Amino acid sequence: MKLFIPLIGSAMTLSLGGILLINKVPFIISLGTLIAVLLFLTSSLLIYKEHKSGYYLGLVLSILSILASATSTTHDRALLAFGSSLYISILDILMLLGFYFFPVLYIILFAKKLKRSMTNK
Numbered sequence: 001m002k003l004f005i006p007l008i009g010s011a012m013t014l015s016l017g018g019i020l021l022i023n024k025v026p027f028i029i030s031l032g033t034l035i036a037v038l039l040f041l042t043s044s045l046l047i048y049k050e051h052k053s054g055y056y057l058g059l060v061l062s063i064l065s066i067l068a069s070a071t072s073t074t075h076d077r078a079l080l081a082f083g084s085s086l087y088i089s090i091l092d093i094l095m096l097l098g099f100y101f102f103p104v105l106y107i108i109l110f111a112k113k114l115k116r117s118m119t120n121k
Contacts, residue, residue, distance in 0.1 A: 003113060004044040006106035007058050010065065011040035013098035017091055036065070059110050062103035069099035 018033035039061055046054025069075045075095060082092045 001109060002048075003055065003058070003106070003109050004047040006102040006109065007040045007044040007047070007061070009102040010062075010098045010106075011037045011044070013094045013102065014040070017094040017098060020087070020091055020094075036061070055110060055113075058106055062106045062110075065099050065103045069095065075099070 014033055015037050018030055018037070021033075022030060039057070043054050043058040043061060047058060048054075078088065078095065079092055081088045083089055
């Protein structure tokens, strides 16, 4: 799997979640989501063009997204409401994909790539 795919996955799921939350969360949250999406896409493009900085930007973004969500009481409350409505359940699934699944997948693929490059020296 190409290393930039999980970053695009995070960008897509965060975009969908952000769209679903427009006018339901403060503007600053929507703006933060937009910035995160742009950073994930920038990192993906840098990786696609094989710029080393893109790999590390992706790693930092992945770690930060996991930490941001894990320490967010709003995300905790949202997960506790899973199943209460289709809307909340869709948002929760997008949150799990965008903040956990794709970032963890990126970290695993990054570690494998790093290990391969170290063994090839």
